[in-house]
Amino acid sequence: MAFTVLTSILCVxxxxxxxxxxxxxxxxxxxxxxxxxxxxxxxxxxFTVGPGATQKDAESVYxxxxxxxxxxxxxxITRVPQLVAGDxxxxxxxxxxxxxxxxxxxxxxxxxxxxxxPGRTRILSRDYATKPEWYRETAHRFADDIVIALIDRDAxxxxxxxxxxxxxxxxxxxxxxxYDGFGVRQVTxxxxxxxxxxxxxxxxxxxxxxxKKGDPDIYVVDLASGVERLVAGGPxxxxxxxxxxxxxxxxxxxxxxxxxxxxxxxxxxxxxxxVTREGxxxxxxxxxxDGHRIVFTSDRSGTPQLYxxxxxxxxxxxxxxxxxxxxxxxxxxTGDLVAYSARQSDGFxxxxxxxxxxxxxxxxxxxxxxxxxxxWAPNGRHVAFxxxxxxxxxxxxxxxxxxQRRELISGGGTYQGAAWSGVPAx
Amino acid sequence: xxEGHPMRRSxxxxxxxxxxxxxxxxxxxxxxxxxxxxVETEPTPAAPDTTTPPPPPPPPPPQATEDATAWQxxxxxxxxxYDKYDIxxxxxxxxxxxxxxxxxxxxxxxxxxxxxxxxxxxxxNLALGQRRADAVVAYLKDLGVETGSVQTVSYGEERxxxxxxxxxxxxxxxRVHFRFQ
Numbered sequence: 127m128a129f130t131v132l133t134s135i136l137c138v139x140x141x142x143x144x145x146x147x148x149x150x151x152x153x154x155x156x157x158x159x160x161x162x163x164x165x166x167x168x169x170x171x172x173f174t175v176g177p178g179a180t181q182k183d184a185e186s187v188y189x190x191x192x193x194x195x196x197x198x199x200x201x202x203i204t205r206v207p208q209l210v211a212g213d214x215x216x217x218x219x220x221x222x223x224x225x226x227x228x229x230x231x232x233x234x235x236x237x238x239x240x241x242x243x244p245g246r247t248r249i250l251s252r253d254y255a256t257k258p259e260w261y262r263e264t265a266h267r268f269a270d271d272i273v274i275a276l277i278d279r280d281a282x283x284x285x286x287x288x289x290x291x292x293x294x295x296x297x298x299x300x301x302x303x304x305y306d307g308f309g310v311r312q313v314t315x316x317x318x319x320x321x322x323x324x325x326x327x328x329x330x331x332x333x334x335x336x337x338k339k340g341d342p343d344i345y346v347v348d349l350a351s352g353v354e355r356l357v358a359g360g361p362x363x364x365x366x367x368x369x370x371x372x373x374x375x376x377x378x379x380x381x382x383x384x385x386x387x388x389x390x391x392x393x394x395x396x397x398x399x400x401v402t403r404e405g406x407x408x409x410x411x412x413x414x415x416d417g418h419r420i421v422f423t424s425d426r427s428g429t430p431q432l433y434x435x436x437x438x439x440x441x442x443x444x445x446x447x448x449x450x451x452x453x454x455x456x457x458x459x460t461g462d463l464v465a466y467s468a469r470q471s472d473g474f475x476x477x478x479x480x481x482x483x484x485x486x487x488x489x490x491x492x493x494x495x496x497x498x499x500x501x502w503a504p505n506g507r508h509v510a511f512x513x514x515x516x517x518x519x520x521x522x523x524x525x526x527x528x529x530q531r532r533e534l535i536s537g538g539g540t541y542q543g544a545a546w547s548g549v550p551a552x
Numbered sequence: 553x554x555e556g557h558p559m560r561r562s563x564x565x566x567x568x569x570x571x572x573x574x575x576x577x578x579x580x581x582x583x584x585x586x587x588x589x590x591v592e593t594e595p596t597p598a599a600p601d602t603t604t605p606p607p608p609p610p611p612p613p614p615q616a617t618e619d620a621t622a623w624q625x626x627x628x629x630x631x632x633x634y635d636k637y638d639i640x641x642x643x644x645x646x647x648x649x650x651x652x653x654x655x656x657x658x659x660x661x662x663x664x665x666x667x668x669x670x671x672x673x674x675x676x677n678l679a680l681g682q683r684r685a686d687a688v689v690a691y692l693k694d695l696g697v698e699t700g701s702v703q704t705v706s707y708g709e710e711r712x713x714x715x716x717x718x719x720x721x722x723x724x725x726x727r728v729h730f731r732f733q
Contacts, residue, residue: 341705361703365675381679383690386682409676543674
């Protein structure tokens with residue numbers, strides 16, 4: 127029986143079946159714990175063609191789903207036309223994915239199902255109906271549901287997007303792209319310098335820095351309407367903005383006169399209040415997922431290094447010590463790691479450090495080119511970053527556990543400032 | 553970080569257009585500067601850049617008696633060390649001369665542009681460029697220059713003067729540029 131292994135096994139590790147789950151409960155029976163290298167053998171049947179649909183419809187949805195499962199880095203995928211008794215993967219596989227595609231009332235309907243193996247107990251059964259042209263979204267929803275069903279505390283990333291800066295038009299403008307590289311969309315068109323995009327938690331807005339009025343100020347743009355509004359302006363630099371996890375506040379760096387400190391302003395607008403009183407340069411803040419702490423860059427030691435502080439004030443603690451330039455921290459949405467840009471002799475590399483300071487600084491990319499501005503996926507397992515590798519600047523995605531990386535987008539200019547969205551509401 | 557040449561060309565194009573525009577009323581200070589003294593890494597600011605389109609035409613020789621803004625030609629940019637925003641000793645000498653010129657004349661709005669080399673991160677360099685511009689304002693004020701109307705803007709690493717990727721270019725790009733408007 128012919129099958130194709132889609133996922134190259136870069137890391138081979140034992141998957142941890144959640145032994146605490148009562149055996150009579152099929153829900154979450156296969157749930158694994160996050161962290162470490164985990165590969166779940168997953169069987170994916172060819173989708174069947176339902177009423178009103180064509181073979182091409184079914185294959186289009188199937189291809190997106192298979193890529194989503196691959197990009198999740200959770201699965202070893204075995205594709206079979208139909209799983210039959212006696213097939214070895216019916217025993218070695220942990221679950222089987224099935225689907226049929228049909229057209230009903232002008233909508234494309236994917237009837238998706240997930241069954242455990244070898245018992246073939248139903249784990250998930252759901253119909254996904256969208257406009258036919260949104261078939262990618264249909265597949266993404268099913269892929270996320272499979273991850274939610276099988277993986278503990280992971281809502282999937284197949285419907286997330288990544289914002290970035292590109293010079294494709296000759297100016298630094300902001301763009302948004304689906305997490306798999308499809309659906310590139312230019313967000314700003316002001317022919318100025320735009321940089322440092324960051325997502326609102328509801329994934330509907332970007333906050334960013336723009337020179338469109340002459341010097342760097344902070345704006346929020348609503349992605350659906352395109353409406354922009356000034357959040358922090360005035361003389362000097364207002365830069366490196368970031369939404370709080372509850373979406374109510376925006377933290378940013380204000381540099382003016384002899385001050386370069388972090389300030390917080392209500393996202394709806396208002397008077398900024400100062401957060402740090404450190405002296406030197408303080409910039410590029412990122413929030414802890416609980417919204418109580420921040421990690422940011424400060425040069426008070428003489429070189430740019432990362433520090434952690436309570437957002438309500440208090441003493442900050444130095445987090446990085448290696449190297450002469452550690453910058454652009456991104457606190458993992460799962461809280462366990464901070465990713466950042468660590469300068470090496472030939473440019474930056476992406477590095478991670480435990481925000482508690484208990485685990486040392488560790489490089490997770492090896493070049494070539496300068497690799498900067500890591501941003502975590504909401505699952506806390508992947509980071510997007512920009513690279514100028516060997517003249518081929520682009521945005522890349524790295525799976526932290528395995529080191530596997532893929533190119534998201536490149537060519538036609540330089541890229542920087544990657545920012546990964548949260549999980550959008552359905 | 554930013555190896556892409558298309559961006560460099562376009563950015564340079566913007567910078568060149570700006571320079572040409574400015575030179576219709578004044579001399580682009582960065583083109584006419586003499587090398588700052590006493591620093592071995594300091595390149596000649598007018599050093600040719602082999603990787604980019606030709607630089608703007610050289611500024612006309614000073615004609616102080618004929619042009620009300622000719623004194624501005626003598627105002628020189630100042631340069632900084634890597635990741636630093638304190639005023640170097642050679643920059644102090646330059647700023648003392650600049651201060652004399654600024655105190656002896658009036659008219660026009662002075663904009664101090666803070667610039668950085670490309671080796672940091674764009675976000676940090678925005679702050680660094682501002683600190684450089686503000687440090688020059690503070691130094692000029694200490695020298696008795698009326699700085700109330702002086703404006704500052706940081707371009708970070710976004711608008712480099714030299715387009716190369718070596719120390720000679722980087723040293724030119726770590727500067728505060730005097731622009732009169």
